[in-house]
Amino acid sequence: MRNYLLLLVLLFALPSQVLFGQRTNTTYPYSIPFQLTSHNNLSVRAVLNEQDTVKLMFHTAANAVTLTEEALKTVKSLTFAGADSVKSWGGSNNTSRFSTNNRLQIGGQTWPNTPIWENKNSGPETDGKFGIDLFEGKVIELDFDTNRMTIHETLPDKIGQYEKLKLIVDNGMLFLEAHCMVGNQTLKNQFLIHSGYSGAILLDDQFVAGHKLDDVLTVISEKELKDSFGNVIKTQRAILPGLTIGSQTLADVPVGFFKGALGRQKMSILGGDILKRFNLIIDAKREYVYLKPNRLLKTAYSAS
Structure with a gap:
């Protein structure tokens, strides 16, 4: 756990x-x-x-x-x-x-x-x-086409329009499996669904170190992150050639990570810059998430 x-x-x-x-x-x-x-x-x-x-x-x-x-x-x-x-x-x-x-x-x-x-x-x-x-x-629906959150007792009738993906629940937090494409490799990882993180992806230290991503990916900038109490750490920012979630592949995705094996970032994160590209429905038992690409799918990623 x-x-x-x-x-x-x-x-x-x-x-x-x-x-x-x-x-x-x-x-x-x-x-x-x-x-x-x-x-x-x-x-x-x-x-x-x-x-x-x-x-x-x-x-x-x-x-x-x-x-x-x-x-x-x-x-x-x-x-x-x-x-x-x-x-x-x-x-x-x-x-x-x-x-x-x-x-x-x-x-x-x-x-x-x-x-x-x-x-x-x-x-x-x-x-x-x-x-x-x-x-x-309860069922939680987020619709970025209408900017509305809807709470249901059961899955809505339109659920057939969405792609069903298994959730991994750990300590009450919801994780989703996705694949990172780096060179000729496809690397599987679990990502926390984290709407509080404004960026696209933040990678955990073990994943970065295990695949030597700090050597493979070209760092383009550095960014400071603050937690809820003002503690500050610095992340490296690079571009991931591809990220596949279910049947959808996103190209040239900004990714953050900590250079070196710091041991602080224990989990990888899917942030708001990814989540906003999908209308999503989380089932009442937190066993599955349902995704459907929306009007924001191909919008430019945030610069910061």
Whole structure:
């Protein structure tokens, strides 16, 4: 089992029934509009305690509701109950304040008794984040053609238009198998579905070292990454000749990795710059993901 923490993810050791109260006034299916930001994140309008309006990033690899320090300067309805030490992908000496028993409204749905944690960072243009645990036991559909998230009780009738791919679930996180094409090699790897990462691909250290990709791929730039608590590390950026997901092959995909065997990046990531190219449906049991190419399939990759 991979007992790992990564960029922009807080994994708290609380069951989801403790993290979130029961949904109220729920009729299925229901739809939630989102904005695809310039950083490839999904921004959703939310209301806290019927008083504060915030923009939350939908994060497929997170399981807590969080707000940034900056957002909390203007949020008036939260009362903090204390603080706790939290590990993050970039460091272990982090302290996070938490607030209990909040009322969270997203679209027409409300979650009472919702804990909210404090972070330093979220996706640009957002005030915090929420994860898939809000929709436990439900089907999650993301449609980038209409910019809407739809929550279903069962798979929708149109599911036959999508390609069905097996999910690998590890510590509640969702992984997808894909193939990297490098020279005359096709290299299989598992990738975390990570809508909080704005880039295309981030490769794990073991995969890079095992295939000597830091020697094979030409580095074109260097980039700084920050986790939720402001810890900074630098990545190398190169171009992967091809990436195959199911029956779809994407060419000349930007890829990030850490040069040398650092041992820090434990898992490979499919980020927002890849995910936005597919409408996707995640089944209620988190066993399969269904993909369908959309209008963004052939758009240029982000420069950063």
